[in-house]
Amino acid sequence: MKIVVCIKQVPATSDAKIDPETKRIIREGQKAILNPFDLYALEEAIQLKETYGGEVIAVTMGPPKADAVLREAIALGADRAVHLCDSAFGGSDTWATSYVLAKAIEKIGGVDLVLCGKQAVDGDTAQVGPGIAAHLDWVQATYVMSVERVGTTSITVKRMHEEGYDLCELSFPAVLTVVKDINTPRVPTLKGRLAALQCEIPVWKPADIGAEPSKIGLAGSPTRVVKTQPPEPRQTRTVRITGTPQECAKALIRELRLRSLV
């Protein structure tokens, strides 16, 4: 099975700053990490490879420093990686980004399955996975919580929603976006990390993937961010509990139950 995992480098902090002019996240000077949801997609891909054989290829679109997340993917167990890096990709919204990723997947060729995290923690749109499926015209399942069966021509997954789950069978090739419940991501080994330091990662530009200039970057992005503002601060209330330890414990449990926390 040939599996592509689409990953993204995101700011490490939840306190991201927004550029008031461009309405985009300021990434300069921020510590960057692999999008946490993408770790679950990577882990699932590696587990599928370990069980059924094949190859896992990590792909990202981003600036030169995004190379770090591809090396992390290799350290975790991806076989190789592709970096989509060019100033022409800058300013792409989710539609243009998913177009670029879809073109890269076409160029890789022979891909059976594309895995993505359910969303990136910086944009929180959850649109890129479905966008890739739309551009490729492949079947898709979002919010996948488990892989139930893998056949020669299809994969059966459980798809989470508010009231339970859907059991879906998808013919290959397919796109899945996954949630945290799907697995427990491994931690890279030292051997993996050292191998990742030394590996060559090819950098692909628009011409390498046959991307049309009008469909990438700002030109290819129909989204216009008109306004952004931070959410209202949460209202907090401090409850002081007094009494004997037994009384305090009872009162604490009562307060937690009132808030459906236990």
Place this chain on the structure above:
Amino acid sequence: MLHHIQNRIYHVEILPPKQDSEKLLEDLDLFAFKYNRVMESGYCACITDNAMGLLAFQGTEVIEELKLPVYPEQVMIHLNTFHTKKNLDEILHSCISLGIRYLLVVSGDGSERLPKLKPADIGAEGAETVTSVELLQYIRREYPGKFTLGVAFNPYEPEEHEFAKLERKLAAGASFVITQPLIEKNPVVDRLLAKHPGLPVIVEAWMSKKLHLLSDAVGYPIPENTEYDPIETLKSLHRAYPRCGAYLSLLNFKTHYDLLRDTWQSK
């Protein structure tokens, strides 16, 4: 472990490189330097396991990768409950193949990125969660006779609770104890020594000037401007606890290592 104390063998904590290190090769060299110095000194290298929940490489994989020598009496691996079952068994198998016998079994500090053992993973279905007690039981049951197991003792926790926990740890197979950092004679540790006169106890000496971290460890604030001399503290602990070994945490190899030789004279 008793002979470590009788022969005045220091337990020197070494932190393996962190997973997010941007200078991994340098950090590996530094680890090898510290480890080899500890071996040459005849001390025991104690390698932490994701200390403070910060992702780091495992001691066993670093030793294997760097092909460092293992003298069974001179290496101790910390092992906590934040692993997958597969990873836990891999670490234990590596210890056996490398000849590492001493394990310090602790509950550990987790983080969002670290998996946590589930009771069912290690045959502890009756437990609500996996603590050092369940981990000790598992190691003793699945790897009989392979390891000498130690546990932590925290004199800053509620006293009766900590003693009850220690009894469970001893019943589960622990045969030596390492305390949280002490900066002076501690009545709870005195009680521990009186209660278990035959139990090897190693007191932790804080060898760093980072007092905010020490405050976290002891659970009460120690002002940053407090005058703190790690070597003097260590000497006073030797005087206060002549029957105990010493575990040196966050030791500065540049400024303090050479001073150790005269601090606790070898027999």
